[in-house]
Amino acid sequence: MQQRREKLRYGMAGGGEGAFIGAIHRMAAAMDGEWELACGSFSSDSQRNARSGAALGLEPGRVYPDMATLLAGELALPENQRVQAIAIVTPNHLHAPMAISALEAGFDVVSEKPMALDLAEAQAIAAAVRRSGRRYALAFTYSGYPLVAEARLRVARGDFGRIRLVQVEYNQGWLSRAIDTEGNKQAEWRTDPARAGMGGCLGDIGTHAFQLAEHVSGLRVEAVSADLTTHVPGRRLDDDVSALLRFEGGARGTLKASQIAAGEENGLKIRVHGELGGLEWSQMEPNTLTLRWLDQPTQQVRAGGPGLSAEAMERTRTPSGHPEGYVEAFANIYRSFAQAIRSGEPQTSWYPGLGDGLRTMAFVDAMVENSRSDVKWTAIPKI
Numbered sequence: 001m002q003q004r005r006e007k008l009r010y011g012m013a014g015g016g017e018g019a020f021i022g023a024i025h026r027m028a029a030a031m032d033g034e035w036e037l038a039c040g041s042f043s044s045d046s047q048r049n050a051r052s053g054a055a056l057g058l059e060p061g062r063v064y065p066d067m068a069t070l071l072a073g074e075l076a077l078p079e080n081q082r083v084q085a086i087a088i089v090t091p092n093h094l095h096a097p098m099a100i101s102a103l104e105a106g107f108d109v110v111s112e113k114p115m116a117l118d119l120a121e122a123q124a125i126a127a128a129v130r131r132s133g134r135r136y137a138l139a140f141t142y143s144g145y146p147l148v149a150e151a152r153l154r155v156a157r158g159d160f161g162r163i164r165l166v167q168v169e170y171n172q173g174w175l176s177r178a179i180d181t182e183g184n185k186q187a188e189w190r191t192d193p194a195r196a197g198m199g200g201c202l203g204d205i206g207t208h209a210f211q212l213a214e215h216v217s218g219l220r221v222e223a224v225s226a227d228l229t230t231h232v233p234g235r236r237l238d239d240d241v242s243a244l245l246r247f248e249g250g251a252r253g254t255l256k257a258s259q260i261a262a263g264e265e266n267g268l269k270i271r272v273h274g275e276l277g278g279l280e281w282s283q284m285e286p287n288t289l290t291l292r293w294l295d296q297p298t299q300q301v302r303a304g305g306p307g308l309s310a311e312a313m314e315r316t317r318t319p320s321g322h323p324e325g326y327v328e329a330f331a332n333i334y335r336s337f338a339q340a341i342r343s344g345e346p347q348t349s350w351y352p353g354l355g356d357g358l359r360t361m362a363f364v365d366a367m368v369e370n371s372r373s374d375v376k377w378t379a380i381p382k383i
């Protein structure tokens with residue numbers, strides 16, 4: 001008789017009613033039947049916390065007022081009931097303290113980006129990962145898309161020759177007005193340095209753009225030349241970011257991230273060019289990867305369609321033409337993390353984690369330092 005596979009149990013910090021990303025994590029974790037939500041601390045407001053837990057069908061005893069109580073409560077349960085991992089989907093200032101306490105209590109962690117408020121905090125998380133021997137995944141969502149995996153693979157196997165250019169842009173328009181002072185919860189904490197970190201748009205979406213640029217090109221950025229601007233009067237953090245990038249091996253790049261590009265939705269796009277050709281992928285058209293050549297017509301490959309690698313196919317759930325997107329990309333990260341936990345291996349090859357987190361926080365630090373000085377280039381340490 002077949003042995004029944006137990007779902008992995010996880011708890012959630014943040015993601016209460018009205019929150020954005022917590023619900024996406026719950027859908028993604030549930031998608032492949034790998035994960036089951038078993039406890040949470042969804043809000044620092046006790047009424048909202050209780051309502052959120054009840055709406056998700058949790059036992060009242062497993063809806064905890066805060067992270068410390070959650071960890072103690074779960075550790076008091078028998079191992080076959082206790083959660084194995086904690087998903088952290090709160091504003092940024094809670095990522096480091098929550099991740100460190102969860103890791104040290106013996107739980108694996110899936111955290112939202114940015115990893116922490118700054119590089120020093122990120123290094124403290126890395127130290128906790130090493131001390132505890134637990135696993136740590138970061139929700140750099142865009143590396144979960146099948147055609148991002150395809151793009152990375154085609155660059156790595158040399159289809160385009162030596163890489164010369166990497167251009168990444170991430171344009172949103174939702175912070176074009178001062179909605180942070182008009183009661184928009186998501187905007188309010190994102191523009192507060194104490195809860196967002198040193199970067200506004202930079203930390204929120206610039207980190208996604210940077211991670212995607214390094215992930216697809218396979219190259220590390222060695223130095224940045226930055227221009228951080230705040231367009232909306234009174235706003236305390238940047239809302240518009242431009243940077244020149246110098247990559248190892250001589251490639252050059254540009255990074256543009258803006259949250260005041262009025263009318264834009266979630267315009268993340270990357271282009272990578274080598275000596276022989278290049279590729280283009282856009283998050284709002286995620287099931288198409290465009291390939292351009294010096295000496296051949298332009299090609300398009302499609303998610304689920306012919307010509308794709310095994311890496312891209314295993315991240316695809318439906319036949320081509322049945323659109324997959326954001327939630328499925330998130331689900332690919334949860335599925336890969338589940339496989340790593342079940343296999344007992346310390347780290348599988350591709351889910352985003354410590355390396356991506358440390359690199360992006362070093363990027364944020366270098367961008368802020370560079371934009372405050374008259375120095376043309378600021379180095380990003382090799383991490």
Ligand SMILES: NC(=O)c1ccc[n+]([C@@H]2O[C@H](COP(=O)([O-])OP(=O)(O)OC[C@H]3O[C@@H](n4cnc5c(N)ncnc54)[C@H](O)[C@@H]3O)[C@@H](O)[C@H]2O)c1
Binds near residue numbers: 139
């Ligand atoms: N990977 C992605 O694509 C992506 C997209 C959006 C947001 N994010 C990240 O997700 C995180 C949350 O963003 P959001 O837009 O969902 O924010 P949000 O304001 O919508 O939700 C934050 C949630 O955290 C809860 N919270 C705050 N303090 C808490 C505490 N002490 N204990 C328990 N819960 C607490 C709030 O009640 C709320 O439910 C941020 O770090 C953000 O950068 C990532």
